[in-house]
Amino acid sequence: MxxxxxxxxxxxxxxxxxxxxxxxxxxxxxxxxxxPQNLEVSAMDHLMAEDLSLTTSMFLKQLSAQMQRWADADLDEEEMRARFKEEISEHPHFNGFAIFKKGEVVEQVGDLKRLDLSKLTHYHMKSKFSDPYLIDGEQFMLMGEEMKDGRTVVGEVDLSFVKSFVKDMASVADANGTFFVSGSDPEVDWETTEDLPEDLRSETVPELGWQIVVHSDNQKPEKLQxxxxxxxxxxxxxxxxxxxxxxxxxxxxxxxxxxxxxxxxxxxxxxxxxxxxxxxxxxxxxxxxxxxIISKQVTIFSTVPNEPKEKPRQAKPHHQPTNQTVLTTLPNDEFFEPYQWNLNQIEIDEGWNLSGGEGVKIAVLDTGVDRDHLDIKDKLGPGYNAIDDSDNYTDAHGHGTHVAGVAAALTNNLTGIAGISFNSTILPVKVLNDEGEGSSFEVAKGIYWAVEQGAGVINMSLGDYYPSDLLYDAISYAYEQDVVLVGASGNDNVEDPMYPSNYEEVFTVAAVDDTRNRAFFSNYGKHVDVAAPGEHIPSLFPDNNYVVMSGTSMAAPHVAGLAALIRSLRPDLTNEEVYDVMRTTAKDLGTKGHDPYYGFGEIDVAAALKSISN
CATH class of the missing domain: 3.30.70 (Alpha-Beta Plaits)
Known part of the structure; x- marks a missing residue:
């Protein structure tokens, strides 16, 4: 794959x-x-195409909304220049800006490649767009907005972000059906959508009429070499x-x-x-x-020499009660209402009336976290790189940044998404490398470090299909120190349990879609405790970007966020009591009572917090 x-x-x-x-x-x-492999490749391809389409829509709507804000603000040229410089600094997908008056450029910021108002031929989302164009091997696009005084503000968008998240898995055609982004696969040499094989399904980006086609490798290796x-x-x-x-x-x-x-x-x-x-x-x-060693599909077990380190000291992650900062109205984050269906489905708004997650540290064991992302950088505590035993937890992959955002992104700050436990601290623990691969040795080190730092919750959106005594030793230690341990069930539509999620001490999360049906890829079994949204989940991505991802990796941080809200509201509860709260208040789905597909049901934030608020 x-x-x-x-x-x-x-x-x-x-x-x-x-x-x-x-x-x-x-x-x-x-x-x-x-x-056994029970996943249909075509189903996964379509799911990925939907994620890519939603991500592209979010990307374009964010740019369009920013342009509209500037157009409506009635700013003079000096103020616009300052805003342009700030935007280019924070969001590298904008290559530059210009202001036109009577067809002439009166202000320009950035290194714009092409300025031609006649190219703005598409009108969507109250903004004008050009078709993508190629300059020196890089793809760009113009977008423009009419200002109140007759001026036109134009931004040039660097489409390298679109290419970066599409990678070699997909190709993107513009509104004319011409492919302008594609991978390096020599067998994928389509020029227009008319060249597509009949068995490939495309997904349309409605804002611009772009079409995205996913073309994954259909061959499934039989066993590990x-x-x-x-x-x-x-x-x-x-x-x-x-x-x-x-x-x-x-x-x-x-x-x-x-x-x-x-x-x-x-x-x-x-x-x-x-x-x-x-x-x-x-x-x-x-x-x-x-x-x-496990290749690609799961974590690759590899190690890097490091310096000796003392055994972690005993730590107790309980926290003293704090004055809760709660939300009494829906947050104003730009993607909350149009895209974060997942939070509404778990009854987050009523839950936010009771707890914001203060005083709780959530350790995210993953590929790291983007320390400079505007929607989370003020939420980060100390971090650790278990691969090279340093404090460099830079996330060049993006998975860890996405997971951390679901659990605890900044909320009610006008931009991006809302995080579930919005006042909790994230401890970034890099246990997977930039290809999303790691080892049980590194995960174990990350667990010990997180406990030492006083983590009340540890999220593990990772795993594999064999038990490790070393990993279980670390899991047992964290559990004995009263840490809530959250693990994802896996994405292979099989009953075979993954580790660490199969360990009794770990609270296991399966995935559901926006109709509360089991996500078709979600692993199942008697070890599943609860379910949470896991299809088409928007969250953070490195370089101040936002993407949509699907998987039980996305479901798990919903539960980690809820656990942090519970621990903040009731720091006297043990980890096992937190587990019980989440199980007993979940919305029963599927067969009545506990079942292998949904566990005890989908988490209900409001019901969980109300049950312990007296």
Whole structure:
């Protein structure tokens, strides 16, 4: 299955499952077990096309709304110049601006490539648009707005953002049916929509009549070619103080990563199976397992050497009650009313009357978070990169920024989206690299760090189909420290449980659509606790952008946000009591009572908070 930044599948919650690694404790052999693939590629392609269309609509409407605000503000040229400079600084998709008066340019800011009012031939959303045009290999588009005094403000839009989120998964045709954005696949050489194969469905961007066609790889590999890093093992000592002496007696082992009592080691002489077999017999080791590799669909297990670090101290994430800042009216965020159907469906408005999430830290274990995004930067606490053991949690992928925004984006600030627990703090924990790949070792480190920082809630929109003793050890530790642990069920429409979501200590979330029906990709099983919206969810994306994504990765932070609202309103409740509140107040869906598809039902923010507000 090919990659795309718009669908969450490549980031720990695979669209297609190609196998799982198993350890046979009797003979210590490493095997691969096939898992059935129940997803229709055409259905996933269509879902992605819908996400891409909605994202493009949001992108265009945001630009159009900004142009209209300037046109209605009746600003003089000096004031407009200042606004233009600020906009270019904050939003790189605007290449530049100009003001026309009687057909002549009277003010210009930025490096505009083309200024021709005659190109503004399409009229949508109260703004005029040109067709896309190509200059020096880059795509641009003009948009214009008539001002009250007869002047015209024109902005040149850099369409590289459209190309960046489309990637190689899709092609985009303009209103004339001519493709102006496409991937690098040599087999996709269409010039117009008339060249499309009959079996491909397009999705229309209604604002401009653009058509988006998703063309993913239809081939499904049967099993993994490699499931682990050869010659490597992940180990944990029963007692950290013996590590130095132990390694002195193991001259053949090289320390790949040191996070005492956790280590990744490599042998120059033994195969992985031989290494695992030998180390499992060692009395000093509490955990021994391969350093697994999973390609594309789920997390790739890889490690980077880091400096020794002390074992996290005991932390108690309870918070003292705070004076709640609540919302008594609907928020004014620009995308809330037209796009955030998901928040209305979980009864968020009444819930916001009771809690805003103050005093609670939500750790987002993911690809990082964009620290400069205007809709979340003021909500970020300290962050951690578990891959290189630094504080650089930059998100070049976008998945983590999107997840964090769903849980706790700035709210009622006129721009972007509304976050569920809008007054909570986000702790960005980068456990997945810029391709959306990581390891159980890094996720475990991220969990320990989050607990040390006092996280009350940990969101894990990631996972894989085999258990890890190392990961479970970290999960158990966090649970014992009273942390609410939220995990996504997975996106493969299978009953096979993912980890960490299958662990009893983790609160597992499935996905539903805007009709409260199970999302067709959502994994199911008796371990599912609740459901939450997971199709066509708008949220943040790096560089002050916004995109629509689908997946149980998007459903999970809805629940993490609710958990933070509960912990803020009632900090005396334990993590298990928070779980009980969310289960017992959920709207029952499907078969009466708990069922494998919806758990106890879809979360109800208002009902949950009202039940504990007395």
């Amino acid at each position: 090919a990659k795309t930044v718009i669908i969450v599948a490549i980031v720990g919650l695979g669209l297609g499952i190609i196998g799982r690694a198993l350890i046979d404790d009797n003979n210590y052999s490493i095997q691969t077990k096939n898992i 490699q499931t682990y890093h050869e010659h490597e093992a992940v180990i944990k000592f029963k007692h950290a103080e013996v590590a130095e002496t132990w390694f002195n007696d193991q001259p053949d082992l090289v320390i790949v990563e040191n996070n005492n009592p956790l280590f990744v080691v490599k042998s120059s002489t033994e195969s992985t199976e031989e290494l695992i077999q030998r180390l499992k017999r060692d009395y000093d080791l509490a955990i021994v397992e391969p350093n697994f």
